[in-house]
Amino acid sequence: MGLKAGIIGCGSITKFRHAPEYKVNPYVDDIVFYDRNPERAEALAEMFGGTVALSVEDLLDDPSIQIVSDCSSNEYHHIFSTQALLNGKHVLCEKPISLTIEDAKEIIEAQKKSGKVLMVDHNQRFTRTHQKAKEMIDSGALGKVLTFKTTFGHKGPEHWGVNKSNSTWFFKKDRSRFGVAGDLGIHKIDLLHYLLNDNIEQVSAFQGALDKVDEKGHPIEVCDNIVCTLKTKQGRLGTASFSWTYYGEEDNSTIIYCEKGILKVYHSEEYQLQVIFNNGEKENYMLESIQTNDHQTNSGVIDAFIDCILFNKDPVVSGEDALASLKVIIGILEAAEINRVVTI
Numbered sequence: 260m261g262l263k264a265g266i267i268g269c270g271s272i273t274k275f276r277h278a279p280e281y282k283v284n285p286y287v288d289d290i291v292f293y294d295r296n297p298e299r300a301e302a303l304a305e306m307f308g309g310t311v312a313l314s315v316e317d318l319l320d321d322p323s324i325q326i327v328s329d330c331s332s333n334e335y336h337h338i339f340s341t342q343a344l345l346n347g348k349h350v351l352c353e354k355p356i357s358l359t360i361e362d363a364k365e366i367i368e369a370q371k372k373s374g375k376v377l378m379v380d381h382n383q384r385f386t387r388t389h390q391k392a393k394e395m396i397d398s399g400a401l402g403k404v405l406t407f408k409t410t411f412g413h414k415g416p417e418h419w420g421v422n423k424s425n426s427t428w429f430f431k432k433d434r435s436r437f438g439v440a441g442d443l444g445i446h447k448i449d450l451l452h453y454l455l456n457d458n459i460e461q462v463s464a465f466q467g468a469l470d471k472v473d474e475k476g477h478p479i480e481v482c483d484n485i486v487c488t489l490k491t492k493q494g495r496l497g498t499a500s501f502s503w504t505y506y507g508e509e510d511n512s513t514i515i516y517c518e519k520g521i522l523k524v525y526h527s528e529e530y531q532l533q534v535i536f537n538n539g540e541k542e543n544y545m546l547e548s549i550q551t552n553d554h555q556t557n558s559g560v561i562d563a564f565i566d567c568i569l570f571n572k573d574p575v576v577s578g579e580d581a582l583a584s585l586k587v588i589i590g591i592l593e594a595a596e597i598n599r600v601v602t603i
């Protein structure tokens with residue numbers, strides 16, 4: 260008998276990642292869908308096979324469901340993920356883990372109490388290109404990392420979410436809270452922590468709602484752009500820009516400048532990883548392109564989550580990892596608001 264997965268929230272990330280990846284995982288043989296808009300759950304149950312739960316309690320109380328993907332919007336993660344853990348389910352929570360540090364801690368506490376697996380979907384750690392970049396940094400071949408710059412931007416969540424309009428929850432302060440910083444920025448903060456084996460310790464930032472408007476035509480309540488300077492515990496210096504207004508083409512690139520050379524990640528379409536040594540020699544790697552909103556590929560996140568459950572592995576992204584990135588995002592927004600450097 261295989262595992263049974265319950266998915267809460269049947270919007271875009273469920274349609275493009277969780278459902279298709281559970282469907283092809285060899286250890287999962289049933290999916291139960293729940294959404295407070297029942298027609299969304301029904302549509303995905305039809306598309307991927309599976310059944311529909313009539314309430315979130317039905318799903319969370321069902322003893323035949325061992326694993327839960329929390330794909331609700333950000334403000335519900337701490338409620339559903341906490342309850343699922345306390346009900347004895349393994350949980351894959353979408354990012355950001357929550358809207359506040361306290362809520363994230365509540366989820367982490369529930370994990371400790373339950374002893375079940377908690378993983379958070381910071382999927383950038385799973386791309387072959389990022390893993391290869393980390394291997395190169397860890398090998399010491401390029402010497403110490405000195406500085407870095409990273410960016411993540413696309414044309415905005417009103418082109419991605421199930422509600423493709425300016426009334427999307429991504430634009431609402433009480434629901435997304437962090438705007439583009441929590442949507443795209445948090446991925447790169449987690450990636451930097453992972454690549455550098457280091458944590459961001461000090462931040463400054465400028466933010467704005469430069470272009471997006473809500474359903475009434477007013478500028479949105481959260482930022483659609485934010486640019487930051489970052490300093491890590493080990494003293495590395497870097498910059499980061501996150502944007503919902505990169506119209507025309509996504510940018511998901513990172514450059515790491517080391518003592519003995521440069522790592523360029525997702526800069527060239529042909530070569531996902533380029534290494535330029537101090538003597539001018541170059542190594543180009545064709546690995547795989549990153550998932551974009553318009554081109555979703557298997558992220559490997561579900562397989563890794565299931566492996567943790569079945570083979571007792573540590574989650575690649577733990578609750579504590581997700582909390583560390585959340586703290587940086589909260590610090591970045593505070594820095595932008597008070598116009599000062601913030602220590603995390």
Ligand SMILES: NC(=O)c1ccc[n+]([C@@H]2O[C@H](COP(=O)([O-])OP(=O)(O)OC[C@H]3O[C@@H](n4cnc5c(N)ncnc54)[C@H](O)[C@@H]3O)[C@@H](O)[C@H]2O)c1
Pocket residue numbers: 267268269270271272273293294295296299315330331332333335353354355380381382419420421422428442
């Ligand atoms: N890891 C990634 O790369 C990635 C990418 C996109 C989105 N996300 C995250 O996934 C989550 C969902 O995002 P999305 O893009 O699928 O959004 P979406 O708007 O497309 O879908 C969200 C769905 O959740 C449902 N929902 C919200 N609150 C609910 C509740 N209380 N009970 C039941 N259903 C509820 C909505 O009805 C909607 O169908 C968000 O936290 C987002 O940040 C992660």
